[in-house]
Amino acid sequence: MEYVASTSEAQSAAAKTRLKKAWGLFNVPEEDFSAIELYLAKKVPLTIRIDIQGLLPHLMSDPFYRYGVLNMVCHPFSDSRVSMFGSAYLLLKDSLRARTTVATSKENLGFNIRRVGTLDNMWHIIETLSTHEVTRIHAVATGRRAKATVTPDLKYSEIQVHGMVDMRKDVAAIVVQRQDLQCTMRRSLIEDLSKLYLLPVLTCEELDESLGDRRWSTVKETKAKLTQTSGNVTRRSIKVIWKFSTAVQVTVVCVTEGGKAAKALRATRVWLQPVLSRVGGMEGMMGVTPGQWHAGVQSEIAFRHSPSFQETEAVCAAVEVDLWARLKTQDAEKVA
Secondary structure, three states: OHHHHHHHHHHHHHHHHHHHHHHHHHOOOHHHHHHHHHHHHHHOOEEEEEOHHHHHHHHOOOOEEEEEEEOOOOOOOOOHHHHHHOOEEEEEOHHHHHHEEEEEOHHHHOOOOOOEEEOOEOHHHHOOOOHHHHHHHHHHHOOOOOOOOOOOOOOOEEEEEEEEEEOOOOEEEEEEOHHHHHOHHHHHHHHHHHHHHOOOEEEHHHHHHHHOOOOHHHHHHHHOOOOEEEOOEEEOOOOOOOOOOOOOEEEEOOEOOOOOEOOOEEEEHHHHHHHHHHOOHHHHHHOOOHHHHHHHHHHHHHHOOOOOHHHHHHHHHHHHHHHHHHHHHHHHHHHO
8 A cells, every 4th residue: 555655646646747738628727637636535436346146145244345446437336347246336435545546457458557546646547548438537526417427448447445344334335226126035135234234225226316416425425324323222323314215114204393394214124123113113103004104205205395404404313312212211111
């Protein structure tokens, strides 16, 4: 890591000079170069493609893994050029950036020529990419686009995390495709891994739909939060504004004191179940059957407005307090 950091700085600076000269005809301003550098160093998603049926059973017994790909253009399905590694991917936390290096793939410059850099010094790697991909990186980095299409070539960039990736503390979310959840075997593996390591499950399709004009990194930071633990009961923090849902998740709707509807929260059933079972189950907690409740929520979400982040956060905090008050009351009644 230290060697790559020390050598890549000069290589990156030289490549940046060459690119500025080459891009001179396009009048790319200096602030755009700075925006690209900031994007690559702090915001570009770090992902590890995984084969659900091939790899997940091993991750159940061994939480360590480390080979991945840099999602240069913020595509919700990650980089399709490495789909041979699996349809799903692990979304890594930003804390890994300090010990991550980037390299050209063997398909880019060949087996014997590899360029290696760090996330904050990688212009010499950008230099090897196609004009199509560089143009899209520029658009995403400067905010002109929230996401971009993946280049139809094999010049993708690999990442190497120095030291193992620990599923328990280095992974922000498991991202799968909707078709993965329709397969009983794959869905079971996803649920088991999610429950074991307390990881949220997102779908590529819902991530894609939720982007809109917002930045990919903003969606990631807002939605993929850690679960919290209280005593011997694990639960999803109700403070999380949970936009995504899958076939294995249930929905909680919050309403402010003034009657305004807050955003829906998504919380995985397996995480909520210990709490729900101790407060009389979902029927006792909500006053309706799970099927009726879920169907009613879906129809309400369709027309309710989205309040401000501060308003939603306040409502979520209140719901968390209420939920745990119910739990304590139920425990006290059992003791009595």
